[in-house]
Amino acid sequence: MRREDFPILDLMVHGKQLVYLDNAASSQMPQQVIDRLVHYQNFEHANIHRGVHYLSDMATTAYEGAREKVRKFLNAKESREIVFTKGTTEAINLVMHGYGRKFLKEGDEIILSGLEHHANIVPWQMLAQEKGIRIRVIPMNDDGELLQEEFAKLFNANTKLLALTHVSNALGTVNPVKEMIAHAHRMNVPVLIDGAQAAPHHRVDVQDLDCDFYAFSGHKMCGPTGIGILYGKAEFLEKMQPYQGGGDMILSVSFEKTEYNVIPYKFEAGTPPIAAAIGLGAAIDYLSEIGLDVIEAKEKELLDYATEKVKKLPYVRIIGTAKKKAAVLSFEIEGVHPHDVGTILDTEGVAIRTGHHCAQPVMQRFCVPATARASFAFYNTLEEVDKLVAAIEKVQEVFG
Ligand code: 7TS
Numbered sequence: 001m002r003r004e005d006f007p008i009l010d011l012m013v014h015g016k017q018l019v020y021l022d023n024a025a026s027s028q029m030p031q032q033v034i035d036r037l038v039h040y041q042n043f044e045h046a047n048i049h050r051g052v053h054y055l056s057d058m059a060t061t062a063y064e065g066a067r068e069k070v071r072k073f074l075n076a077k078e079s080r081e082i083v084f085t086k087g088t089t090e091a092i093n094l095v096m097h098g099y100g101r102k103f104l105k106e107g108d109e110i111i112l113s114g115l116e117h118h119a120n121i122v123p124w125q126m127l128a129q130e131k132g133i134r135i136r137v138i139p140m141n142d143d144g145e146l147l148q149e150e151f152a153k154l155f156n157a158n159t160k161l162l163a164l165t166h167v168s169n170a171l172g173t174v175n176p177v178k179e180m181i182a183h184a185h186r187m188n189v190p191v192l193i194d195g196a197q198a199a200p201h202h203r204v205d206v207q208d209l210d211c212d213f214y215a216f217s218g219h220k221m222c223g224p225t226g227i228g229i230l231y232g233k234a235e236f237l238e239k240m241q242p243y244q245g246g247g248d249m250i251l252s253v254s255f256e257k258t259e260y261n262v263i264p265y266k267f268e269a270g271t272p273p274i275a276a277a278i279g280l281g282a283a284i285d286y287l288s289e290i291g292l293d294v295i296e297a298k299e300k301e302l303l304d305y306a307t308e309k310v311k312k313l314p315y316v317r318i319i320g321t322a323k324k325k326a327a328v329l330s331f332e333i334e335g336v337h338p339h340d341v342g343t344i345l346d347t348e349g350v351a352i353r354t355g356h357h358c359a360q361p362v363m364q365r366f367c368v369p370a371t372a373r374a375s376f377a378f379y380n381t382l383e384e385v386d387k388l389v390a391a392i393e394k395v396q397e398v399f400g
Contacts, residue, residue, distance in 0.1 A: 002290065003379050005030035016349030019384045024169050024197060024328055024375035025353050026219045029283070033222060036282035040275050048274055049248055049265075063274050066281030067264075073284045074214065074231055075205040081237065083264040084277050087228035088196040089119040091215035092163070094230055094267060095192055096123040098240035099213075100161070106132035108160040111189075113138040113146055114365055115168040115175070118358040120194045124163060134158070140365065144171040144320040151180065155187045162191045166198035170359040170371070171320025172303075172328030174198075178209050185210065190236065196220055200377075201299055201326050203292040212236050218276060223283035227276035230267070237263040244269040295378040299327035302376040306385045313389075315396055319366050327376035330357075332368060333392065336399045341372040344398060348391040 003009060006028050011018040020028060040062065046055035048063050064079075071079040085091040100123075104110075110124050114137050128135050136159075138151045162184040167174050181191045192213040195204060200221035206214050213236065218227040232240075242249055242260055246269035251259040260266045287295065306329050310316050315334045333341055342354035352374045356363045363369060374388055 002030070003381070005032065005286075006379055007031060007034075009379065013349050013351075014347050016347075019348075019350040019387045021374040021376060021380065021384070021388060022351045022353050023200075023377040023380075024220070024357075024373065026225070027200060027222050027377050028379070029222055029224070029279075030286055032286050033224070033279050033282045037224065037275055037279045040278050045275070047271055059274055062278045062281075063272070066277045066284075069281040069284045070229055070231075073204075073288065074229075075207050076231055077207060078234060080263050081231055081234050083230040083232065083237070083267045084272050085215075085228045085230050085267075086226055086273070087217040087219070088194060088215045089217075089228075091213075091228055091230035092119055092192065092194065093123045094243045095213050095215075095232070095240075096127050097243050098267070099190075099236065100124070100127045101130075102239075102241045104131060104133055104160050107134075107158055109134045109136055109154075109156070109158045111136050111138065111151075111154050111159060111162045111164075111184075113164050113175070114140050114361055115144070115146065115171065115173060116163075116165050116359065116361070117169050117194065117196065118360070119196075120163050120165060120192075121361070133160075137361075138164075140173075143322050144168065144173045144362075145322045146173075146175055146180075148176075148180075152183060155184075155189065159187060159189050162189050163194070164191065165194040165196075166204075167195075167201070167326045167328075168320070168359070168362070169197045169328065170357040170362040170373070171322065171330055172325040172375075173320060173322040174202075174324040174326055176324075177211070181209055181211050197326060197328075200287070200295075201292075202296055206231050218280040218283060221280075221283055222286055223280040224273075224276040226273045227280045229280075234263065237267070240267075242266050242269065246270045248272075290378065298378045299376055302380055302382070302385060303327040303329065305382055306374065306376070306388065309385065309389045310392065313392060313396070315400065316392065319368065319371050328373060329375070330371040330373045332371055333395055333399070336395060338370040338372045340399070341392075341395050344395045345372075345388070345391045348387070348394060350388055350391045352388075
């Protein structure tokens with residue numbers, strides 16, 4: 001499926017055809033997005049929101065056009081609810097600073113899940129330490145599914161925020177976020193969703209989900225690095241304090257008093273990554289043209305095929321067996337350290353990630369120091385899954 005759009009997939013590594021199965025860490029970029037970046041640099045680059053000149057106008061139109069593409073992609077009500085950030089990590093830190101630091105106080109509680117990436121743990125821990133806030137954690141079962149009854153029990157009058165991942169990067173679990181958001185709202189608790197692993201693979205509708213914040217990264221969805229999105233309901237963004245101070249986020253400055261700009265500009269201090277934002281817009285065009293439903297179906301086919309094949313290998317244990325999963329296959333091979341698995345796979349041209357995947361609490365829950373993780377994108381093929389399985393068999397030959 002449109003494999004020819006991705007020049008990097010033709011690469012040979014260690015004399016073998018590259019099999020790129022590290023898409024959860026970062027996906028590859030199609031020629032259409034690369035071309036858009038080159039066109040911007042060649043014909044449109046200037047600083048935005050400033051000049052009266054032609055090029056500044058071109059750059060501003062393209063940058064604001066990308067914001068509108070993101071709005072449409074998420075079905076947000078208004079484009080001023082879309083803030084460009086460096087990535088998911090910065091988006092979450094923005095909410096921690098802009099909302100958490102302003103509105104949360106000693107004795108308050110924040111609910112996180114045991115599935116979170118460090119990006120949705122550490123900022124809240126920093127806030128907790130600073131303010132004397134308690135963090136409560138939704139536990140999971142042995143399949144890596146969150147326990148909904150335990151979740152409901154965590155709420156009380158002190159609960160001030162639920163920060164939850166849509167899809168687990170380490171296990172692939174897809175959380176029932178719509179129901180969980182509805183529950184939190186019944187308890188008058190706002191919700192931030194970490195969509196880093198969801199936005200590239202599922203259709204996301206923030207109005208349907210009714211989340212108050214939604215964060216994701218461009219580089220996991222065929223876009224450039226250095227760009228990400230914070231969606232926030234206008235009513236929330238408006239009452240938050242700015243994250244950074246500087247140019248573009250102000251209406252007027254004197255040494256006595258500074259008046260902040262309106263949203264979303266209040267949160268975009270300084271010259272933003274203009275090219276990367278435009279590249280993200282092109283990536284959204286590319287994915288939308290294929291169709292998120294088509295992408296999801298293709299990735300499910302790859303995951304089901306890989307799971308069936310790997311399950312047949314008696315020395316492999318799959319970690320993360322939720323009923324609803326995105327295309328992530330985490331596993332360990334009996335008696336072999338995941339790093340050795342990764343190294344042998346690499347010599348076969350197969351790129352996977354090994355380690356704790358920045359989700360150490362997940363590793364602790366399953367009593368493993370690390371896992372090997374293959375993660376698929378729509379441009380992968382069943383033949384590549386076969387190569388993954390053959391490479392795993394080779395690991396067993398070497399170590400078994
Ligand atoms: N949240 C989740 C669920 C993620 O998977 C990641 C990155 C992040 C947040 C942080 O995103 P960033 O773009 O700001 O870095 N996950 C991974 C991964 O699984 N392997 O490498 C990065």
